[in-house]
Amino acid sequence: MTKETIRTEIQHYLSQYQSSQQVTTRWKTPLVGFASAADPLFLKFKKVVAPTHLLPGDLLPDARTIIAFFMPFQESIVASNLPGRLASPEWAKAYVDTNELIQNLGQHLRRFLENYGHAAYATPATHNFDPKILLSDWSHRHIAFAAGLGRFGLNNMLITEKGCCGRIGSLITTLALKPDTRTDGEACLFKHNGSCRKCLSRCVSGALSSTEFKRHACYDILLENEQKHKAFGTTDVCGKCLVGLPCSNADPVKRMKESRGNN
Numbered sequence: 001m002t003k004e005t006i007r008t009e010i011q012h013y014l015s016q017y018q019s020s021q022q023v024t025t026r027w028k029t030p031l032v033g034f035a036s037a038a039d040p041l042f043l044k045f046k047k048v049v050a051p052t053h054l055l056p057g058d059l060l061p062d063a064r065t066i067i068a069f070f071m072p073f074q075e076s077i078v079a080s081n082l083p084g085r086l087a088s089p090e091w092a093k094a095y096v097d098t099n100e101l102i103q104n105l106g107q108h109l110r111r112f113l114e115n116y117g118h119a120a121y122a123t124p125a126t127h128n129f130d131p132k133i134l135l136s137d138w139s140h141r142h143i144a145f146a147a148g149l150g151r152f153g154l155n156n157m158l159i160t161e162k163g164c165c166g167r168i169g170s171l172i173t174t175l176a177l178k179p180d181t182r183t184d185g186e187a188c189l190f191k192h193n194g195s196c197r198k199c200l201s202r203c204v205s206g207a208l209s210s211t212e213f214k215r216h217a218c219y220d221i222l223l224e225n226e227q228k229h230k231a232f233g234t235t236d237v238c239g240k241c242l243v244g245l246p247c248s249n250a251d252p253v254k255r256m257k258e259s260r261g262n263n
């Protein structure tokens with residue numbers, strides 16, 4: 001089985017999923033990346049950044065590859081979350097729908113790979129974190145970074161070539177595939193040349209600054225939104241520091257370099 005087969009299967013699954021009457025959220029074409037389970041970055045991450053983080057082999061014996069995918073929100077969902085202090089209904093619904101999509105897609109891919117004789121383990125989209133310390137033992141952002149899907153922004157988000165507004169999922173498998181390469185350079189304008197800090201001024205709680213992230217202050221707002229949107233289910237969302245930015249729907253550094261090259 002090739003990487004292209006898996007990419008096509010994910011795209012095909014998403015287009016079928018979107019045609020269902022029950023799902024109101026719409027996504028753009030997903031991005032898919034592949035990392036080796038033996039990538040030294042995982043051990044380095046555990047040793048240097050997050051000692052409680054699991055290694056791929058802790059979740060699936062004989063793990064060979066991790067497949068990471070990014071589901072970008074349609075731009076109308078992103079625009080809907082611009083006004084006001086609290087999250088828009090569209091953003092809250094997109095959160096619930098995408099968590100469910102990632103869950104369903106993960107199980108679909110597991111069965112798909114098992115049919116070809118490969119074991120697989122799908123990790124949940126979220127809520128796999130300790131509510132006291134607001135930290136998980138499995139970072140989709142880190143996995144997606146390792147798989148070459150993007151770089152980190154000042155707003156903590158993974159910025160992909162389709163921006164940061166969307167959600168990430170990952171799946172571990174015993175199928176050996178060639179890992180994707182990570183690009184050099186940054187995707188965040190602040191990290192690239194210090195020219196932007198727009199996300200900081202959009203934060204509604206003061207949680208986000210250039211020197212620290214107050215995760216509990218952020219979570220308080222997420223819980224306030226959960227009360228507002230509880231009709232949709234578990235909606236611990238906000239995302240004001242993801243919208244109306246140069247990195248919301250695109251990689252601004254890549255775009256800038258391309259436009260200079262075209263002049």
Ligand code: B12
Nearest residue numbers: 050125134135136139140142156157158167168237238239
């Ligand atoms: C706990 C959690 C939270 C906490 C804490 C957030 C935080 N910034 O730490 C709370 C509840 C506050 C929260 C808030 C939000 N969250 Co949240 N959250 C998670 C969750 C469940 C776990 C994150 C975690 O603890 N990982 C473990 C730690 C150790 O790693 P990390 O923080 O992911 O990675 C950072 C560092 O480790 C470091 N790093 C990574 N790799 C490396 C490598 C090296 C060598 C080094 C030195 C450092 C380094 O940089 C990373 C980014 O800062 C993930 C889902 C998941 N399981 O991954 C979603 C997730 C991170 N959240 C997400 C989102 C979108 C949000 C919100 C916008 C809410 C919303 N949906 O409206 C806000 C944004 C707040 C913000 N600006 O940071 C998305 C991010 C999508 C993206 N484009 O990156 C995720 C990935 C969910 C998903 N499935 O898509 N979240």
Ligand code: SF4
Nearest residue numbers: 153154188189196199
């Ligand atoms: S708004 Fe600007 S500084 Fe913030 S993450 Fe995006 S590009 Fe980086």
Ligand code: SF4
Nearest residue numbers: 203204218238239241
């Ligand atoms: S999600 Fe909301 S509260 Fe949390 S850092 Fe972003 S803007 Fe601030």
